[in-house]
Amino acid sequence: MAGKQIGKQSIQFENPPIISGAASIVGEKEGEGPYGKYFDVIKKDPKLGADSWEEAEGKLQEEAANLAIRHAGLTKKDIRYMVAGDLLGQLMASSFGLIQMDIPLFGIYGACSTMGESLGIASMIIDGGFAENAIAITSSHFASAEKQFRFPLGYGNQRPKAATWTVTGSGAIVLRKSVRKDELQEKKDTDQISKSAKQEKGKVKIKGITTGKIIDYGVKDNMNMGACMAPAAGEVITQNMIDFGFQPEYYDKIITGDLGKVGKDIVLDYIKAKGYDIKKQYMDCGIEIYGEDQNTQAGGSGCGCSAVMLAGYILKQLESGAWKRVLFVPTGALISQISFNEGNSVPGIAHGVILERL
Amino acid sequence: MAGKQIGKQSIQFENPPIISGAASIVGEKEGEGPYGKYFDVIKKDPKLGADSWEEAEGKLQEEAANLAIRHAGLTKKDIRYMVAGDLLGQLMASSFGLIQMDIPLFGIYGACSTMGESLGIASMIIDGGFAENAIAITSSHFASAEKQFRFPLGYGNQRPKAATWTVTGSGAIVLRKSVRKDELQEKKDTDQISKSAKQEKGKVKIKGITTGKIIDYGVKDNMNMGACMAPAAGEVITQNMIDFGFQPEYYDKIITGDLGKVGKDIVLDYIKAKGYDIKKQYMDCGIEIYGEDQNTQAGGSGCGCSAVMLAGYILKQLESGAWKRVLFVPTGALISQISFNEGNSVPGIAHGVILERL
Numbered sequence: 001m002a003g004k005q006i007g008k009q010s011i012q013f014e015n016p017p018i019i020s021g022a023a024s025i026v027g028e029k030e031g032e033g034p035y036g037k038y039f040d041v042i043k044k045d046p047k048l049g050a051d052s053w054e055e056a057e058g059k060l061q062e063e064a065a066n067l068a069i070r071h072a073g074l075t076k077k078d079i080r081y082m083v084a085g086d087l088l089g090q091l092m093a094s095s096f097g098l099i100q101m102d103i104p105l106f107g108i109y110g111a112c113s114t115m116g117e118s119l120g121i122a123s124m125i126i127d128g129g130f131a132e133n134a135i136a137i138t139s140s141h142f143a144s145a146e147k148q149f150r151f152p153l154g155y156g157n158q159r160p161k162a163a164t165w166t167v168t169g170s171g172a173i174v175l176r177k178s179v180r181k182d183e184l185q186e187k188k189d190t191d192q193i194s195k196s197a198k199q200e201k202g203k204v205k206i207k208g209i210t211t212g213k214i215i216d217y218g219v220k221d222n223m224n225m226g227a228c229m230a231p232a233a234g235e236v237i238t239q240n241m242i243d244f245g246f247q248p249e250y251y252d253k254i255i256t257g258d259l260g261k262v263g264k265d266i267v268l269d270y271i272k273a274k275g276y277d278i279k280k281q282y283m284d285c286g287i288e289i290y291g292e293d294q295n296t297q298a299g300g301s302g303c304g305c306s307a308v309m310l311a312g313y314i315l316k317q318l319e320s321g322a323w324k325r326v327l328f329v330p331t332g333a334l335i336s337q338i339s340f341n342e343g344n345s346v347p348g349i350a351h352g353v354i355l356e357r358l
Numbered sequence: 359m360a361g362k363q364i365g366k367q368s369i370q371f372e373n374p375p376i377i378s379g380a381a382s383i384v385g386e387k388e389g390e391g392p393y394g395k396y397f398d399v400i401k402k403d404p405k406l407g408a409d410s411w412e413e414a415e416g417k418l419q420e421e422a423a424n425l426a427i428r429h430a431g432l433t434k435k436d437i438r439y440m441v442a443g444d445l446l447g448q449l450m451a452s453s454f455g456l457i458q459m460d461i462p463l464f465g466i467y468g469a470c471s472t473m474g475e476s477l478g479i480a481s482m483i484i485d486g487g488f489a490e491n492a493i494a495i496t497s498s499h500f501a502s503a504e505k506q507f508r509f510p511l512g513y514g515n516q517r518p519k520a521a522t523w524t525v526t527g528s529g530a531i532v533l534r535k536s537v538r539k540d541e542l543q544e545k546k547d548t549d550q551i552s553k554s555a556k557q558e559k560g561k562v563k564i565k566g567i568t569t570g571k572i573i574d575y576g577v578k579d580n581m582n583m584g585a586c587m588a589p590a591a592g593e594v595i596t597q598n599m600i601d602f603g604f605q606p607e608y609y610d611k612i613i614t615g616d617l618g619k620v621g622k623d624i625v626l627d628y629i630k631a632k633g634y635d636i637k638k639q640y641m642d643c644g645i646e647i648y649g650e651d652q653n654t655q656a657g658g659s660g661c662g663c664s665a666v667m668l669a670g671y672i673l674k675q676l677e678s679g680a681w682k683r684v685l686f687v688p689t690g691a692l693i694s695q696i697s698f699n700e701g702n703s704v705p706g707i708a709h710g711v712i713l714e715r716l
Contacts, residue, residue, distance in 0.1 A: 003488045005438070009462050011488050052700050080363070081569065089447030089506075090694035091467050095572065099705055104367050104569035106475055107467045107707075109449050117464055121479060128486025130361040130369050148447075148696075211439065211462035214453065336448035338506075342410050347457055349465075 003127050007243025009210050009236075010352075016205035017126035017175040018358070020133070021072025023064045024312035027142065027168030030300075033290045038312040039169075040067060046143060046168060054088060057141035058097025060170035060304070061086070065101060065137050068172035068311070072133070079103050079174070080131035083122045085114040086139045087166075087303055088148055089336070093139050103135075111332030112229075112258050113212065114138045114303040115171065115310060116351030119328075120209040122175050123353075132177050139170035140302025149222065149337060162224035164260045164286055164301035165294075171307025178205065200358045204318045207325075210240040210352035214334065218345045222335055225346065226263025226286075226298055229331040232348030233259060234270030237329055240352045241276055248278045252323035255314060256350070257306035257330035258286030260298030281327075285309035306330040318357045326355040361485050365601025367568050367594075368710075374563035375484035375533040376716070378491070379430025381422045382670035385500065385526030388658075391648045396670040397527075398425060404501060404526060412446060415499035416455025418528035418662070419444070423459060423495050426530035426669070430491070437461050437532070438489035441480045443472040444497045445524075445661055446506055447694070451497050461493075469690030470587070470616050471570065472496045472661040473529065473668060474709030477686075478567040480533050481711075490535050497528035498660025507580065507695060520582035522618045522644055522659035529665025536563065558716045562676045565683075568598040568710035572692065576703045580693055583704065584621025584644075584656055587689040590706030591617060592628030595687055598710045599634055606636045610681035613672060614708070615664035615688035616644030618656030639685075643667035664688040676715045684713040 003011045024039045031042030041063065050056040061084065069076060082101060085108040086093040094107055110117040118136035125131050143153055145166035151157045179196035215232040233256050241247065248254065259267055264284055271278050285306045286299035310328060317323045331350040340346075362370045382397045389400030399421065408414040419442065427434060440459060443466040444451040452465055468475040476494035483489050501511055503524035509515045537554035573590040591614050599605065606612065617625055622642050629636050643664045644657035668686060675681045689708040698704075 003486055005488065054696060054700065085467070087448070088694065089696065090445075090469065090692060092694050092697050095692035095694075095705060096697065096702065099572045099574050102571055104571050105707065106479060106569070109443070109465045109467050111448065121464060124486055124488050125482060128361055128482050128488070130363065130482050130486070132363075211464070213460055213462055214457045216457050334448060334453035336446065336450050336453075338412060338447065339450050339454065342412065344454065347453060349463065 009239050010208055010243035012208040013123060013127040013206060015127055015178045016207050017123045018178045018200060019173055019204045019315060020176040021068045021174035022311040022315050023067035023071055023172045024308040025060050025064045025170050026308050030167055030169055030289060033294060035289060035313050038316060039308060053141055053144035053147060054092045057093035057139050057144050061093055061097040061137050061139045062100060064170035064172040065135060068135060068174050072174040074133060076101060076103060079133050079135050081106060081125055081134040082137060083108060083118045084137040085109050085118060087111060087145055110349055110351065111334050112301055112303045113330040113332030113349050113351050115307040116330035116353055119173065119206060119353045120211055120351055123206045123209060126175050126177050133174060135172055135174050137172040138303040138307045140166050140304035142166045142168045145302055159297050160223045161297050162262045163297045164225055164258060164299050165296035166302035167289060167300045167305040169304035169308040171311035173311060202319055203358050204315055204355050205358055207354040207356045210236055210243060212236040212350045214347045214349050216345055216347035220345050222340050222346060224262060225301060225333040226260040227266060228333045228346040229348035230259055230263040230266035231270060233329055233331045233350040234267045236350045236352045238271055238274045238276060240327060248276055248281050251281050251325050251327045253283050254278050254281040254327045255283045255285060258301035259284050259331055260286045262298050318355060324357050328353045328355055367597050368566055368601035370566040371481060371485040371564060373485055373536045374565050375481045376536045376558060377531055377562045377673060378534040379426045379532035380669040380673050381425035381429055382529050382666040383418050383422045383527060384666050388525055388527055388647060391652060393647060393671050396674060397666060411499055411502035411505060412450045415451035415497050415502050419451055419455040419495050419497045420458060422528035422530040423493060426493060426532050430532040432491060434459060434461060437491050437493050439464060439483055439492040440495060441466060441476040442495040443467050443476060445469060445503055468707055469692050470659055470661045471688040471690030471707050471709050473665040474688035474711055477531065477564060477711045478569055478709055481564045481567060484533050484535050491532060493530055493532050495530040496661040496665045498524050498662035500524045500526045503660055517655050518581045519655050520620045521655045522583055522616060522657050523654035524660040525647060525658045525663040527662035527666040529669035531669060560677055561716050562673055562713050563716055565712040565714045568594050568601060570594040570708045572705045572707050574703055574705035578703050580698050580704060582620060583659060583691040584618040585624060586691045586704040587706035588617055588621040588624035589628060591687055591689045591708040592625050594708045594710045596629055596632045596634060598685060606634055606639050609639050609683050609685045611641050612636050612639040612685045613641045613643060616659035617642050617689055618644045620656050676713060682715050686711045686713055
């Protein structure tokens with residue numbers, strides 16, 4: 001038997017997948033921000049030599065995937081599944097960028113929550129025994145996202161204060177099967193148990209997940225995504241603590257994807273009203289990724305935002321021992337060009353992933 | 359331990375998930391076709407009382423999901439995960455149609471192969487022990503798809519012979535955990551073993567899956583999707599037989615999603631060149647769903663096509679005992695409005711699902 005269902009919406013993995021490799025590739029603006037030194041590659045050319053923004057974003061995914069696999073000490077042939085997605089219609093960055101990978105693909109879409117969804121599915125694949133190694137990949141690109149969701153770049157529109165800036169970047173995470181302690185214990189192989197414990201020391205495991213529902217509070221402003229997503233983040237963080245019986249102190253950090261400055265206030269209030277105060281642990285990748293002087297209004301966004309912050313910064317904090325446990329909660333606003341033009345609201349979704357240092 | 363990895367791209371489930379409920383909802387044209395009597399609900403109003411085509415498609419998903427859950431003798435609260443998707447940018451039909459379901463969601467995109475991807479992920483979730491019940495849902499709608507990918511309906515463009523007609527419809531499949539024979543055998547509970555075998559008699563299980571890669575042969579014609587998808591279907595069908603060591607005769611039917619008349623010839627030739635002749639077993643949902651007199655050129659398409667044929671017809675053939683084993687292979691063309699306008703090719707992907715009557 002693999003995973004254990006916990007409470008209403010959570011899973012605790014029996015043999016938690018281990019993060020064996022990670023990679024982050026970002027654009028110049030992200031490289032100039034306060035976390036620039038943590039990213040593996042900074043691209044000076046926003047088009048990466050491609051003919052279109054979409055193709056450029058696909059190239060980010062391909063390069064991040066290849067680098068993460070190399071960091072894991074593996075080759076493409078070792079990876080049984082890719083779980084990948086992006087913000088573009090019909091996942092254009094993954095659909096085209098990952099062709100050369102030649103690995104079975106599950107394409108997924110959770111707006112900017114996609115890295116949470118991807119890690120969730122990939123973890124179930126590994127814990128369930130369906131693969132030894134799988135890779136989770138997401139990306140976003142400022143120019144392809146503006147084109148898809150807002151205005152052509154050349155139009156030079158003004159941005160309201162609640163607007164976020166789509167991160168140009170791709171993060172990839174390779175998961176591998178952990179040594180099955182139950183099997184070793186059955187065999188009473190204490191040597192192997194202590195050997196594998198040594199090998200895994202300092203690595204980060206996916207201890208569990210809390211999968212989100214679509215939450216719609218009727219917010220209709222595509223320049224205020226933080227407000228659209230905050231209730232979904234609030235729900236999933238609260239449910240995580242209810243399902244596992246944790247208090248906020250269990251985590252060193254509770255990190256949302258891209259709520260930005262407006263969403264931050266809403267999510268903290270929302271969770272406080274539910275009886276949990278996460279102010280001390282709270283961090284938002286979107287608020288962090290750019291400096292105050294970078295003119296990005298409410299912060300960064302896009303499914304590359306939480307992905308590169310995870311692969312670039314968060315994992316390093318865990319591996320170094322600065323943090324022991326993180327609840328990583330990428331947040332998504334389910335908006336499309338068409339739904340916006342038709343006057344629909346922007347529902348939110350968020351997926352929680354428990355990261356723990358071994 | 360749950361699933362067993364078979365060959366390069368396949369899984370054989372240790373405790374195969376059982377299809378406990380299914381539902382198919384279609385539009386009027388599909389209802390008038392040769393399989394009309396097999397579908398659960400035929401909608402006379404293509405807009406379902408909604409304000410937009412996208413909202414109408416969302417309503418199809420919601421109704422199919424609720425009906426499938428009822429057919430399984432369950433309520434929404436019993437379903438731990440939805441794995442759902444559609445063809446629209448940012449999965450607009452799922453993102454909006456499934457809000458009221460209030461169930462954790464994995465949004466997925468595999469173009470018209472989405473039902474294969476959805477069943478694959480949902481099966482791993484069940485076999486891995488992560489849920490007792492999960493639901494796979496996909497949809498397409500003629501009007502929302504034409505608007506998204508081709509021309510506005512009011513433009514009245516001519517359709518070439520290779521064009522397919524997007525099916526208006528949604529199919530939903532509820533999967534449940536099978537009785538774990540390994541645990542019963544361990545307990546030597548022979549009474550329970552024979553009791554559960556009786557209960558499951560005539561039900562359909564998901565025996566295994568073969569997950570596809572993106573295959574790009576450089577075809578650029580969005581009016582000839584069959585040619586774009588056929589190589590991906592050919593690859594996955596061949597790989598299924600290689601991985602499991604099956605011959606075509608192992609299956610009563612090998613059923614692709616929506617290759618249509620042009621794709622059919624290509625896929626049969628492709629697989630023959632690999633050493634397998636599947637002509638006798640071959641069937642395509644897209645060719646079947648409309649009658650010759652319905653003026654749909656090469657046949658039906660869309661991720662509703664294979665979904666409603668599965669929920670409406672294929673499962674009934676299996677449950678009645680007319681067929682014992684089916685390889686179900688939904689086929690997807692990874693095209694977006696933007697990728698087409700930028701002159702890109704249309705890569706294909708296909709996912710194989712082995713259905714077997716108990």
